[in-house]
Amino acid sequence: MTSRTxxxxxxxxxxxxxxxxxxxxxDAIATHGLCRSMDLVAHFDVxxxxxxxxxxxxxxxxxxxxxxxxxxxLTAKGKRLASxxxxxxxxxxxFLKRIGVSDRAAEIDSxxxxxxxxxxxxxxxxxxxxxxxxxxxS
Amino acid sequence: MTSRTxxxxxxxxxxxxxxxxxxxxxDAIATHGLCRSMDLVAHFDVxxxxxxxxxxxxxxxxxxxxxxxxxxxLTAKGKRLASxxxxxxxxxxxFLKRIGVSDRAAEIDSxxxxxxxxxxxxxxxxxxxxxxxxxxxS
DNA sequence: ACTCAAAGTTAGCAGCGGCTAACTTGCGGG
DNA sequence: CCCGCAAGTTAGCCGCTGCTAACTTTGAGT
Numbered sequence: 001m002t003s004r005t006x007x008x009x010x011x012x013x014x015x016x017x018x019x020x021x022x023x024x025x026x027d028a029i030a031t032h033g034l035c036r037s038m039d040l041v042a043h044f045d046v047x048x049x050x051x052x053x054x055x056x057x058x059x060x061x062x063x064x065x066x067x068x069x070x071x072x073x074l075t076a077k078g079k080r081l082a083s084x085x086x087x088x089x090x091x092x093x094x095f096l097k098r099i100g101v102s103d104r105a106a107e108i109d110s111x112x113x114x115x116x117x118x119x120x121x122x123x124x125x126x127x128x129x130x131x132x133x134x135x136x137x138s
Numbered sequence: 139m140t141s142r143t144x145x146x147x148x149x150x151x152x153x154x155x156x157x158x159x160x161x162x163x164x165d166a167i168a169t170h171g172l173c174r175s176m177d178l179v180a181h182f183d184v185x186x187x188x189x190x191x192x193x194x195x196x197x198x199x200x201x202x203x204x205x206x207x208x209x210x211x212l213t214a215k216g217k218r219l220a221s222x223x224x225x226x227x228x229x230x231x232x233f234l235k236r237i238g239v240s241d242r243a244a245e246i247d248s249x250x251x252x253x254x255x256x257x258x259x260x261x262x263x264x265x266x267x268x269x270x271x272x273x274x275x276s
Numbered sequence: 277a278c279t280c281a282a283a284g285t286t287a288g289c290a291g292c293g294g295c296t297a298a299c300t301t302g303c304g305g306g
Numbered sequence: 307c308c309c310g311c312a313a314g315t316t317a318g319c320c321g322c323t324g325c326t327a328a329c330t331t332t333g334a335g336t
Contacts (some may be wrong), residue, residue, distance in 0.1 A: 012250075013151055013323095014292070051293060051317060057209050057292080067244045069301060099308060100262040100272045109259045116250025124238040127321060151293095159303060171318070171328080175284060188324055190285060207331060 016115045019085045020044070021054060025072055026082035034071040054089055088122060089114045095125040154253045157223045158182070159192060163210055164220035172209040210252055226260060227252045233263040 024043045039122035040051045055072060058064045062080035074082060092114045096106035117125070127134070140226070142187075162181045178189045183207035193210060196202045200214035212220060230252045234244035 009146075017293080038312090041313095046293090047295065048314060049296080049316085053255075055295070096259060096262070098271070098274065099266050101259050105256050105258045109254055109256050113251050116247055116254070118243050118247050120243045121234060121239050121247045122158025124234070128237050128271070133236070133266070136236065136270075138236075154286060155323080176282090177282095184323090185325065186324080187286085191323075 002137045012115070017054065018058060018061065018063060019110075019115060021058055022074060022078045022082040023089065025064065025074055026079070026086065029073070035073070036071050040072075040083055047058060085114065088117060091122055091125055091129070092117060095129060150164065154191065156196060156199065156201060157192060157253060158249075159196055160212060160216045160220040161223045163202065163212055163230070164217070164224065173211070174209055176225070178210075223252065226255060229260055229263055229267070230255060232267060236267055 021040065025035045025038055028039040028043075032039075035056070037048055037051045040046075040055070041048055042052070055064060055066060058078070060065060062075055063081060064072050065075055066072040089110055093106050093110035096110055096113075097103065102107065152169065155212060161176065162178055163173045166177040166181075170177075175186055175189045175193070178184075178193070179186055182189070193204060194203060196216070200212055200213055201219060203213055206208040227248055229247035231244050234248055234251075239247065
């Protein structure tokens, strides 16, 4: 019951940020062909300096590639993480809307929730979207 | 579309930990009548030192009361937060199980998810538990 | 009544993710 | 061509949340 259920706390917080960033970078590239720091500054409402630091960590971790004063691109690993996150995000958002949450709230909540959804829960959400609720045996 | 959806990142991470702690403290008090640091050490699988620091912050923020070498209790504010978090946690967990997620996975995921569930989404989950899925108008 | 182990505290370190301030670079318009 | 502004970087700060190591306090068992 205790202990191992946690252990997310520290390292997971870091990977949440990584997921948010690669998603935003992929989005910028899809939208205007490339991603500059300013896109991320606008998206996350943080300063250049913060973006610079964070992107530096992402590069260290092999998720993005960039050189000084150059646009930011995703590595293969980064692209994989981004598309995975995007898919999860979409499913969670669609699911929330399906259970009656407004578009706006679904958008906000899905961003927080997506990072904590296991494969199994994601599958359950997909199933509800496709087939409705499973029979209630409570 | 951008910006304001975030701004959780920093300060919210702190309050997630606060919620987890008051919930665990309330749980320990409910179970063995009082809460000692060791209960939290076991629950979160961190060291004494970490618990000591964190509890110090919670005290500073008016959520708990404790004196050196004394058990930890909740203030009125802490109790309010704890029962609120517990309720939310229960609803989320019950909801996940209702959509077909296993007990084990529901337990784990609900801990991560509960902190990101808005009033509206919580209400939607309750409604599904009570009345099933709303009509699909997609 | 003492002792000693367990519980708790304190000090000091590290990494993350924010920030501001000061600097450098690069580019577009005059 | 060059000059200035916007974009990006770097340095240095702070707080949080972890840690280890060394200390103090408490209390239980002989």
